[in-house]
Amino acid sequence: MEYRTLGHTDIRVSAVCQGCWSIVGDSTWGPQDQHDSIAALQACLDAGINFFDTAEAYGDGYSEQLIRKALGDARGEIVLASKVSSERLDDPSSIKSACEASLRRLGTDTIDLYQIHWPSPRANYGEVMGAMEQLRREGKIRAVGVSNFGPGYLDDVLAAGRVESNQLCYSLLWRAIEFNLHARCVEEGMSILCYSPLCQGLLTGKFATADDVPAGRARSRLFSKNRPQSRHGQAGCETELFDAIAKIRQISDELHQPMGNVSLAWLLAQKGVVSVIAGARNAKQAAENAAAAEIRLTSETIARLSEATEAVKAYVGANADMWEATSRMEKRP
Numbered sequence: 357m358e359y360r361t362l363g364h365t366d367i368r369v370s371a372v373c374q375g376c377w378s379i380v381g382d383s384t385w386g387p388q389d390q391h392d393s394i395a396a397l398q399a400c401l402d403a404g405i406n407f408f409d410t411a412e413a414y415g416d417g418y419s420e421q422l423i424r425k426a427l428g429d430a431r432g433e434i435v436l437a438s439k440v441s442s443e444r445l446d447d448p449s450s451i452k453s454a455c456e457a458s459l460r461r462l463g464t465d466t467i468d469l470y471q472i473h474w475p476s477p478r479a480n481y482g483e484v485m486g487a488m489e490q491l492r493r494e495g496k497i498r499a500v501g502v503s504n505f506g507p508g509y510l511d512d513v514l515a516a517g518r519v520e521s522n523q524l525c526y527s528l529l530w531r532a533i534e535f536n537l538h539a540r541c542v543e544e545g546m547s548i549l550c551y552s553p554l555c556q557g558l559l560t561g562k563f564a565t566a567d568d569v570p571a572g573r574a575r576s577r578l579f580s581k582n583r584p585q586s587r588h589g590q591a592g593c594e595t596e597l598f599d600a601i602a603k604i605r606q607i608s609d610e611l612h613q614p615m616g617n618v619s620l621a622w623l624l625a626q627k628g629v630v631s632v633i634a635g636a637r638n639a640k641q642a643a644e645n646a647a648a649a650e651i652r653l654t655s656e657t658i659a660r661l662s663e664a665t666e667a668v669k670a671y672v673g674a675n676a677d678m679w680e681a682t683s684r685m686e687k688r689p
Contacts, residue, residue, distance in 0.1 A: 357404025358649045360630045362435075363520025363547045365499050367468055369435050371624055371649040373407035374400040374642065375551060375635035379422060380415030385572070385637070390422070392638045397426035399639035401433065403646035409523075409549070409633050411439035411473055412458050420461035428463050436462060437469035437549075439503060445472065445479035451487040455496055471501035471523060474684060475509040485517035501549070506676065507540055508687030519546060521630070525678050526550040528604060528619050528665050529558055529578065529597065535674035538628060547630035550623050552678070554634060558597070559619040561605055566594040576678040578668070588681045593671040603664035613651060620648035622661045 358371040379396060381388025397408070408427070410419045420438065427434055438458045444450045455470060470491065472484070491497045502513060503523035513519055522541050524533050526548065533541075533548075541548050554560055556573040563569045571584040580592040608615040623632050636642035653661075677683035 357406075357646060358624075359406070360547075362469065362499065362630060363501075364518070364545055365520055367435060367499060369407040369631050370405045371631055372405055372620065372645050373409050373437075373549065373631040373633045374405050374645075375633040376408055376410040376419045376423060377414045378635035378637050380418050382415065385635075386570070388637060393422050394426040395639040396636045396642045397423060399642035400636065400646065401427060401430055403643050404649075405642070405646055406433060407435045407437065407631055409437040409551075410462075411441070411471075412454060413439070413441050413473060417457070417461050420458055424461065424463035431464055435468045436464065437471060437501070438462070438467050439471040439473040442472070442474040442476045442479075445476040445484050448480070448483040448487040451484070452491060455491050459496060466495060466498060468498045469501050469521065470497035470499070471503045471521070472505070472513075474504045475502075475506075475513075477688065481509075481512040482516045485513060489517055503549075503551075504677075504685050506683065506685035506687070507536060509685065510540060510544070512687075514544065519544075521547040521549050523549040523551055523633070525552050525676060526623065526626075526629070527553045527555045527559060528622055528661060529555040529600065529668055530672060530676075530678060531665065531669040532672050532674055532676035534669070537676060538626075542628040546628075548626075548628045550629060550632045553620055553623050553632040554616050558601060559604065560614075560616040561601065561608075566598055577672065577675070577681070578678075588679060590681055593668055596667040596671060600665045600668050604661060607657065607660055607664065611657070614644060614647075617644065617648040617651055618653070618661070620645070621651035621653050622658060624649065625653055625658055 359368045378385040379393035440454045488500045499520045501521035574583045575585040577588045581589045608618040634645040675683045
């Protein structure tokens, strides 16, 4: 396993991070057996993954409880990241209580990376960052990060304090941050943490056609506005999407590597990307995800993979919000 430095800290994190949303089981991911979730977390540690990303919103705290149950005895070996929900930002005094509740569920004294899950247009970021800094001084968190912050919100939060990372939706099939956000994060020395790096399973090749994708995963802007649970009102790009998947599958077959691992390796080769957050739901998936860190793609292969998804990138555009036509990541006049 490869380990990389988070932002300007001394925190070393595995290039593959275990995302702990899917292990709770919900309408997006489907039913989940707790034994599989615990086995997945333990298999991650066995495979060298030391970075675990969760949030108070995942299963209303259940994800954090699962981490404690599976990894409580290994606290000294792991880096814990959690997130405070955006509604807390409107009353910064509630950030401390939210953090303390997460600490209790995780069974630890310190969260290594505490992130703001989504921006809020009503927040006073001077007060928000003041609350985060107070948590850091008290030793309850080690570093501050954000998630889903576009350029305008980044201006606000960076004017108020140091942010070590921005967790963003980024994958071969969702390259929106490349338009105006990727370079900004690199310029600020902020680590890019990539969530949905397999585009909710599309890049594993498990779905042969768009019709095979379940409703909970077909509500993004990649799919038609007519799909159940969709709220973006856009046409989608299902034809271009599955043409791109076919090309990625062909390249992966030529490399004799799983399609999902090749997709993760492409991400890990992008400037500024420190870790990819892949949500293994069982021990087998955990071992497979960890193996992606060992793949080194040639510059030619990286270019071919990028070219394969140019049509999808063009359709998605600069709106990095997977679910809304009007991005929640951008400030509005």
